[in-house]
Amino acid sequence: MSKVRVLVGTRKGAFVLASDGKRERWDISGPHFAGWEMYHLKGSPADPNRIYASQTSGWFGQTMQRSNDGGKTWEPVGNKFVYDGVPGTHQWYDGTAHPWEFKRVWHLEPSLTDPDTVYAGVEDAALFRSTDGGQNWQELSGLRGHGSGPHWQPGAGGMCLHTILLDPSDAQRMFIAISAAGAFRTDDAGKTWKPINRGLRSQQIPDPDAEVGHCVHRIAMHRSRPNVLFMQKHWDVMRTDNAGESWQEVSGNLPTDFGFVIDVHAHEPETIYVVPIKSDSEHFPLEGKLRVYRSRTGGNEWEALTKGLPQSDCYVNVLRDAMAIDSLDKCGVYFGTTGGQVYASADAGDSWAPIVRDLPAVLSVEVQTLP
Amino acid sequence: MIRVVLPAHLRTLARVEGEVTLEVEGQVTQRSVLDALEARYPMLRGTLRDHVTLQRRPFVRFFACEEDLSHESPDAPLPDAVATGAEPFLVVGAVAGGSV
Numbered sequence: 001m002s003k004v005r006v007l008v009g010t011r012k013g014a015f016v017l018a019s020d021g022k023r024e025r026w027d028i029s030g031p032h033f034a035g036w037e038m039y040h041l042k043g044s045p046a047d048p049n050r051i052y053a054s055q056t057s058g059w060f061g062q063t064m065q066r067s068n069d070g071g072k073t074w075e076p077v078g079n080k081f082v083y084d085g086v087p088g089t090h091q092w093y094d095g096t097a098h099p100w101e102f103k104r105v106w107h108l109e110p111s112l113t114d115p116d117t118v119y120a121g122v123e124d125a126a127l128f129r130s131t132d133g134g135q136n137w138q139e140l141s142g143l144r145g146h147g148s149g150p151h152w153q154p155g156a157g158g159m160c161l162h163t164i165l166l167d168p169s170d171a172q173r174m175f176i177a178i179s180a181a182g183a184f185r186t187d188d189a190g191k192t193w194k195p196i197n198r199g200l201r202s203q204q205i206p207d208p209d210a211e212v213g214h215c216v217h218r219i220a221m222h223r224s225r226p227n228v229l230f231m232q233k234h235w236d237v238m239r240t241d242n243a244g245e246s247w248q249e250v251s252g253n254l255p256t257d258f259g260f261v262i263d264v265h266a267h268e269p270e271t272i273y274v275v276p277i278k279s280d281s282e283h284f285p286l287e288g289k290l291r292v293y294r295s296r297t298g299g300n301e302w303e304a305l306t307k308g309l310p311q312s313d314c315y316v317n318v319l320r321d322a323m324a325i326d327s328l329d330k331c332g333v334y335f336g337t338t339g340g341q342v343y344a345s346a347d348a349g350d351s352w353a354p355i356v357r358d359l360p361a362v363l364s365v366e367v368q369t370l371p
Numbered sequence: 372m373i374r375v376v377l378p379a380h381l382r383t384l385a386r387v388e389g390e391v392t393l394e395v396e397g398q399v400t401q402r403s404v405l406d407a408l409e410a411r412y413p414m415l416r417g418t419l420r421d422h423v424t425l426q427r428r429p430f431v432r433f434f435a436c437e438e439d440l441s442h443e444s445p446d447a448p449l450p451d452a453v454a455t456g457a458e459p460f461l462v463v464g465a466v467a468g469g470s471v
């Protein structure tokens with residue numbers, strides 16, 4: 001029988017939640033790396049026992065961990081992230097030029113085919129790659145060297161590269177997103193990049209239609225249709241059907257189109273999920289009701305999923321890397337909150353139950369579907 | 372023999388318990404002690420000082436003999452009591468550091 005393993009990064013450690021295919025009873029291990037901020041953990045699609053983890057600390061900076069046994073044991077690997085060449089400057093919050101400074105790894109994206117190859121999205125925004133299992137990291141500096149780099153500026157959470165999507169049909173193509181620069185695509189394995197933000201409108205920047213400067217919160221893809229992307233922007237839920245050449249808003253009847261997470265059903269490429277958050281200054285669910293919204297039409301028409309979720313006095317947030325979907329049938333949907341709950345649905349969102357309720361604030365949730 | 376006391380998180384990272392003891396060639400300075408520490412425990416590289424500039428991380432402090440040596444030159448000799456092993460070299464996470 002298939003199993004699932006949920007990898008949870010929190011403000012104070014990592015947790016591994018495991019269950020069989022029924023997803024009713026859970027074994028919980030952790031905290032791993034107790035006391036450290038665990039921004040993200042992700043397993044290799046090519047070898048599910050290979051897991052990479054980003055471990056950070058306000059005192060001691062960035063360290064990296066790797067497991068070869070599905071998260072039972074870990075070993076530190078390389079943590080040297082050095083920008084390629086002269087780092088240059090980007091815009092600071094006050095509009096002045098500010099030198100690029102490495103702060104932390106927000107997101108790890110293992111290769112679809114090689115367990116030793118993994119990408120890291122970092123703050124200040126840049127993309128790094130390791131081809132030796134995380135021991136050594138090299139910047140793919142064509143991204144930061146894009147001519148718009150000096151105009152990028154941090155969002156409230158920092159100038160982070162938080163989304164990395166690998167095209168399963170084209171090894172040369174990947175998509176990334178940066179807060180607050182926008183989305184970018186490479187068609188030559190990271191050598192050169194182009195901004196793909198046409199159609200985004202952001203009232204928070206001087207030119208709402210600018211080529212860069214948009215605060216993209218998350219992008220999601222279904223592996224069967226890599227040219228179709230769904231985006232949760234600062235405000236607005238968007239989609240593209242041409243690999244980012246143009247975007248259309250699909251917020252439709254959402255009660256608020258601010259939010260952080262977005263993800264796609266495992267078997268229905270037009271079924272997508274978001275968690276609407278009240279506003280950019282009120283990072284909690286509207287009316288104190290924690291609701292996942294599902295669209296079965298690729299956007300515009302949304303239904304609230306509430307069964308098993310708190311429908312009063314709930315004021316948590318769901319951060320951008322804190323939703324994941326397994327590939328069982330029916331697919332499981334998981335998300336974690338800043339209140340320390342990890343909720344799971346074993347029926348594609350129709351009903352929910354907490355796996356755990358009292359973890360530290362959840363930064364990231366990933367799930368592995370195992371044989 | 373130089374005695375080094377690491378904060379709990381770094382003891383866990385380096386998989387050591389209690390004090391670390393090091394042999395340091397030549398003059399005993401912050402730099403020579405940290406070089407020896409990182410050579411023995413490579414996973415500590417980047418956690419105390421920057422990989423490239425070797426500057427102390429902002430929220431890491433170095434104490435010894437009830438003195439804060441954090442702002443001393445990394446090439447200044449450490450107190451004799453540290454050099455002889457009578458007193459440990461303390462690596463401390465600053466009170467102001469950490470996260471919520």
